[in-house]
Amino acid sequence: xxxxxxxxxxxxxxxxxxxxxxxxxxxxxxxxxxxxxxxxxxxxxxxxxxxxxxxxxxxxxxxxxxxxxxxxxxxxxxxxxxxxxxxxxxxxxxxxxxxxxxxxxxxxxxxxxxxxxxxxxxxxxxxxxxxxxxxxxxxxxxxxxxxxxxxxxxxxxxxxxxxxxxxxxxxxxxxxxxxxxxxxxxxxxxxxxxxxxxxxxxxxxxxxxxxxxxxxxxxxxxxxxxxxxxxxxxxxxxxxxxxxxxxxxxxxxxxxxxxxxxxxxxxxxxxxxxxxxxxxxxxxxxxxxxxxxxxxxxxxxxxxxxxxxxxxxxxxxxxxxxxxxxxxxxxxxxxxxxxxxxxxxxxxxxxxxxxxxxxxxxxxxxxxxxx
Amino acid sequence: xxxxxxxxxxxxxxxxxxxxxxxxxxxxxxxxxxxxxxxxxxxxxxxxxxxxxxxxxxxxxxxxxxxxxxxxxxxxxxxxxxxxxxxxxxxxxxxxxxxxxxxxxxxxxxxxxxxxxxxxxxxxxxxxxxxxxxxxxxxxxxxxxxxxxxxxxxxxxxxxxxxxxxxxxxxxxxxxxxxxxxxxxxxxxxxxxxxxxxxxx
Numbered sequence: 001x002x003x004x005x006x007x008x009x010x011x012x013x014x015x016x017x018x019x020x021x022x023x024x025x026x027x028x029x030x031x032x033x034x035x036x037x038x039x040x041x042x043x044x045x046x047x048x049x050x051x052x053x054x055x056x057x058x059x060x061x062x063x064x065x066x067x068x069x070x071x072x073x074x075x076x077x078x079x080x081x082x083x084x085x086x087x088x089x090x091x092x093x094x095x096x097x098x099x100x101x102x103x104x105x106x107x108x109x110x111x112x113x114x115x116x117x118x119x120x121x122x123x124x125x126x127x128x129x130x131x132x133x134x135x136x137x138x139x140x141x142x143x144x145x146x147x148x149x150x151x152x153x154x155x156x157x158x159x160x161x162x163x164x165x166x167x168x169x170x171x172x173x174x175x176x177x178x179x180x181x182x183x184x185x186x187x188x189x190x191x192x193x194x195x196x197x198x199x200x201x202x203x204x205x206x207x208x209x210x211x212x213x214x215x216x217x218x219x220x221x222x223x224x225x226x227x228x229x230x231x232x233x234x235x236x237x238x239x240x241x242x243x244x245x246x247x248x249x250x251x252x253x254x255x256x257x258x259x260x261x262x263x264x265x266x267x268x269x270x271x272x273x274x275x276x277x278x279x280x281x282x283x284x285x286x287x288x289x290x291x292x293x294x295x296x297x298x299x300x301x302x303x304x305x306x307x308x309x310x311x312x313x314x315x316x317x318x319x320x321x322x323x324x325x326x327x328x329x330x331x332x333x334x335x336x337x338x339x340x341x342x343x344x345x346x347x348x349x350x351x352x353x354x355x356x357x358x359x360x361x362x363x364x365x366x367x368x369x370x371x
Numbered sequence: 372x373x374x375x376x377x378x379x380x381x382x383x384x385x386x387x388x389x390x391x392x393x394x395x396x397x398x399x400x401x402x403x404x405x406x407x408x409x410x411x412x413x414x415x416x417x418x419x420x421x422x423x424x425x426x427x428x429x430x431x432x433x434x435x436x437x438x439x440x441x442x443x444x445x446x447x448x449x450x451x452x453x454x455x456x457x458x459x460x461x462x463x464x465x466x467x468x469x470x471x472x473x474x475x476x477x478x479x480x481x482x483x484x485x486x487x488x489x490x491x492x493x494x495x496x497x498x499x500x501x502x503x504x505x506x507x508x509x510x511x512x513x514x515x516x517x518x519x520x521x522x523x524x525x526x527x528x529x530x531x532x533x534x535x536x537x538x539x540x541x542x543x544x545x546x547x548x549x550x551x552x553x554x555x556x557x558x559x560x561x562x563x564x565x566x567x568x569x570x571x572x
Contacts, residue, residue: 308433329435333445338413340428341435343421362429370431 008065010035010058010094010101013135019096022293025121029110032135033101034058034093037077038085040139047089047141049132050077051149051156054281055221055273057100060092061085066272072354075361082365088145095156096131097123097281099274106207106274117276118204125152125288129159136167143167145371150174150353151320152281155288158328161309162294162301170308170371172364175317175353177324178298178331179289184319187227188282191220195275204276217275218266225265230316230349234258298331309339310367312360314352340367375405378565381541381548382457382481385569386410390452393417393477395439396459400427407432415451417442440464443472451477458483458565462516467529473570474535480570488522488560489544507564523560530570539569 013032020026035058040047050060050073061077063070077083077090094102097120105120112119136144147160147168154176161171177184195201198216202209226234242248243260254260294301309332313325322343332339344360346352353360375383379402386392389411394403397416400423406412416434418424427434437445439456440463454477460466461484473480485507486492495503502512510516521529523542530537540555541548542563549559555566 310428330442330445333415333435333437333442334447336447336450338415338433339435340433342425342428343436344425345421359425363425366429366431 015134021127022124023122030103037061037090040089044141047144049144049147050092051153053151053153058092058094082361093132095128099277105276115207124284125155125159146170148172165305168307172310174312175320177320178328180286185286190223192279194219213275214270217270221269222262222266227319228351232347299334302337303335305337311341313343314346316347317350319350392453393451394455400432403432446476449478453479455481461520466519483567486523486563487520489564490561523566527554535570537568538571541567
């Protein structure tokens with residue numbers, strides 16, 4: 001186990017069994033860090049799994065141990081909120097390959113007693129889900145009411161529904177895609193190259209040398225962050241406003257508010273995220289292609305699946321646009337699957353799924369109540 | 372017990388319990404909600420207006436945004452026990468193609484239409500010489516979504532032409548309904564304001 005996370009306010013499951021990965025490699029025993037909210041009933045049939053996105057973690061509805069900020073979806077998860085913790089037992093798991101307590105590249109390789117770093121095997125979304133299933137088994141939960149996730153969390157929800165439909169009553173993939181497009185991969189590659197170009201990355205062995213490729217990781221975060229917003233939201237929030245200045249500085253300091261904002265986003269990210277984890281998780285997303293993994297068309301993957309789907313997209317999301325989400329909706333319809341689809345009008349970009357969008361709340365609430 | 376708009380109530384009466392139903396152009400989901408709660412139907416809706424779709428989903432109804440003219444091709448053959456197209460066919464681009472698609476995806480098809488042959492409609496046009504405005508056809512010619520209005524006779528002709536068998540017709544005139552086994556009689560084309568057809572092939 002990653003020692004520094006022991007003190008964090010979360011639960012751990014030490015999975016002793018070996019895990020066969022999609023790549024053919026094997027992880028011999030691993031840790032899964034997770035949080036739960038609400039109470040599991042005696043029949044164990046009120047559980048909902050929330051899957052986090054690339055930079056998320058298990059702290060979905062409670063303060064983050066490092067940043068001390070409120071949970072990343074606290075507006076959606078809690079008592080009397082759409083994902084109502086007085087009704088549901090909510091589980092949120094740090095993904096395999098993550099850096100908030102689950103085994104990942106920052107963990108110690110038990111075979112060498114050294115940090116895995118880039119010797120950690122390449123993992124995929126299907127591997128993350130496989131590890132989640134093991135935890136759900138361990139909790140003796142036969143069927144989840146729903147698996148919910150946005151962005152990479154949505155990919156996990158899709159994979160759950162494809163591989164373990166009998167374990168679910170419903171799936172709610174939000175602002176996501178059934179495969180990464182060239183544009184998605186391109187932005188991730190920018191981030192990875194920024195990390196690897198940082199001299200402190202040291203071919204991934206920065207933990208040994210007590211350094212951190214924070215510049216590279218910070219640039220990766222800045223690039224990615226732009227893709228989570230929209231032109232409209234940037235203009236509305238920042239426009240061409242200057243940062244603590246009345247005129248241009250004629251230099252390369254952060255003259256504009258947007259520059260200062262992005263630098264801040266980058267700085268704060270490096271305190272809570274491991275650079276190698278960022279490489280591995282972005283890779284997992286880039287490798288995501290349901291049709292390739294399952295060797296079937298999207299329609300065939302889900303044909304006659306006996307669970308309810310709710311697909312959600314946002315008009316201002318250009319990273320996982322409505323068209324990508326609609327592809328899934330169409331495949332489900334063609335497969336005779338019970339599916340609902342809403343597109344929420346929002347100019348907030350991809351991040352809209354995390355932000356205040358009351359219409360989204362109402363739809364999610366109604367759907368969950370119908371289950 | 373939910374009370375339904377008259378024509379929707381008559382449509383619901385044609386649906387057997389425990390069926391798999393799709394409502395094309397389901398609006399705010401009134402009929403779907405009724406069928407799901409009172410007939411134990413397994414429901415699905417298709418609606419072109421995203422705001423209405425969101426409203427349906429927030430009521431827990433399985434509805435997706437889609438266009439009857441474009442998206443019926445998605446569904447596999449005979450994947451529904453009933454396909455319902457209520458007061459919508461006259462607003463589609465290609466009613467003939469749609470009717471064919473409906474019978475492809477559904478074992479039974481229920482179509483309801485406003486009857487352009489209704490005497491008040493005829494009279495309105497005859498006397499005023501203007502596009503008729505009645506309680507069922509209440510928009511001006513330049514605002515109406517109805518681009519393919521037809522009479523009951525027109526509709527039954529199209530069914531004949533496509534070799535579709537009308538099993539039952541229910542007509543409505545001033546809130547009174549009449550049921551016919553098969554096609555309605557000739558006078559319905561004058562006296563009925565609306566008609567609901569149950570088509571089965």
